Amino acid sequence: MIRIVQWGCGAMGCGMMALTLKKRNLQLVGAIDSRMAIAGRDVGERLESGRKIGVEIRSDAEQVLKETRPDVVLLATSSFTRDVFEPLSLIAEHGADAITIAEEMAAPRVKAPELARRLDELALARGMTILGTGINPGFVLDSLILMLTGVCQEITAIEAARVNDLSPYGQTVMRTQGIGLAPEEFRRGVADGSVDGHIGFAESIAMLSERLNLEIDDVVEEKAPIITSVARETACIKVAPGMVAGCNHTAKGLRKGQPVITLNHPQQILPQLENQHTGDFINISGRPELHLRIEPEIPGGIGTVAIAVNMIPAVLAAAPGLKMMSDMPLPYCLPNLKAI
């Protein structure tokens, strides 16, 4: 049995705990969350499973790690390397491997090279492995592209898009994507940083460029408002015609000024109301040309939870150090307790 601690028991963390409980050879031995409203409850209650499982969500991280001696900790607390640096250090010091879904950790040298260097050093010193993963960055716009290039003799350009529907998400996502704003407010939000768009383009481009030797020397990003011409309404927001229903975020990896990698990720609510079909799309120019479509798109939440849990045995088996998905073996779905 592989001993697992979940650190961060929000929506993603709960998904990971629920999945861990369904998998053969995985044993959830602890759960950490610093939020008052969450700590102190049994995991089963938090998962609304109708039964306690005998694992309490606790806020004293260090004590939990010490008492439960996990093999692997799943960390789902933040998108940013600066925020997960201390938890990851603590995990490594307690002799556990770590898998985090912090978007920046998909390629942490991009935004936080010094923290990445220190994490790598610590992981090597302790013989531990740290991996950043997720659906995107971590899979759709990087690993899956790499996998496809495996059957290519040469690559001249990569264009890929992930078109998704944000309808299931709550207020935080609406705010960071600028949904519900007037177009002018959206543009101000982009300028002042309150409209984030997608976090992960620079990381995906770095992973591709490094692995494929594409010699990308600059990354430019653009965030444009998706202005709706029809009323769009979800459980948490109403958007009138003329207002912003999403953020059309594009990043280009340039080499000597020419785009070599173009990644597009328009995120909006209810794209189907304007006949937009969701999906993941990869187009590789080279020999051969390849055109891949996954329609509808791989669901973000389900996919992120899955890949984080599915990478557990590979992370345990991996050489020590700070790893990216491009360093790892082929992912696969771990067997569930109940056979199909």
Next chain:
Amino acid sequence: MIRIVQWGCGAMGCGMMALTLKKRNLQLVGAIDSRMAIAGRDVGERLESGRKIGVEIRSDAEQVLKETRPDVVLLATSSFTRDVFEPLSLIAEHGADAITIAEEMAAPRVKAPELARRLDELALARGMTILGTGINPGFVLDSLILMLTGVCQEITAIEAARVNDLSPYGQTVMRTQGIGLAPEEFRRGVADGSVDGHIGFAESIAMLSERLNLEIDDVVEEKAPIITSVARETACIKVAPGMVAGCNHTAKGLRKGQPVITLNHPQQILPQLENQHTGDFINISGRPELHLRIEPEIPGGIGTVAIAVNMIPAVLAAAPGLKMMSDMPLPYCLPNLKAI
């Protein structure tokens, strides 16, 4: 520089040599082919490149291995484990890793468990790695499916198809697929083994079942004639209406009598004449459901050559033993000498 010997200088072997010559960090140091018409010539002549490269194709395999001391040998001589067993043994004894595109070697324990055991033993004893790969088996209907399952929380069934066009191929392929036969002749050919269909279904299913713990206990295959209703003609064959234009080959991996994996590979000439579109298609049932399409299909020859060469550094870095693609890291396209 990684020292490469090509063993088998037919169409695929020539593709691999040509690609090796284009890649950074790879050096073609030898070439082996036992055929009188091929041995004795310079590789450059064989590739019709208009210049000699100073590497002669030779038939004395053992001597070539001894003199050139390759790091990796690319073996492209046969589809069957029984035929590549001796070459692979010789390669391992000479201290080189091996990559073979023999279809059965994608999962050699399926058809030749005893030879697979001996190859694994020898590879372990010599500290060498042996990998079977190719576009299919090796990628489309197995590794690529595994990769996709990485973002799945559970899998209940897998259905996949590779629909391709055999028009570029020659007499041998036409004969083994039964193209040009009358339907009755095709059925007799299936019965007497002269119509092969696709080699690799059992291997792809074994790789998936083992990795995903699907507990497949039986594999059933069906080869049906694709009877054309229009005249179809390629450079090497004419097929009249009512005759066989291809082999529609399907394999099912069963668990307790129920299909869990269904793989279909209709191979024919000029499918577009009857409005059939070529492509690679993967449908995964489970959580989530996934529907992937690559249209047109990944070209078989180009893709097989690419994946064999692209796996070279991963095979060099791998632990010793007999490996399948499911044991390997994420493939990717190696950089060419000339930047894009």
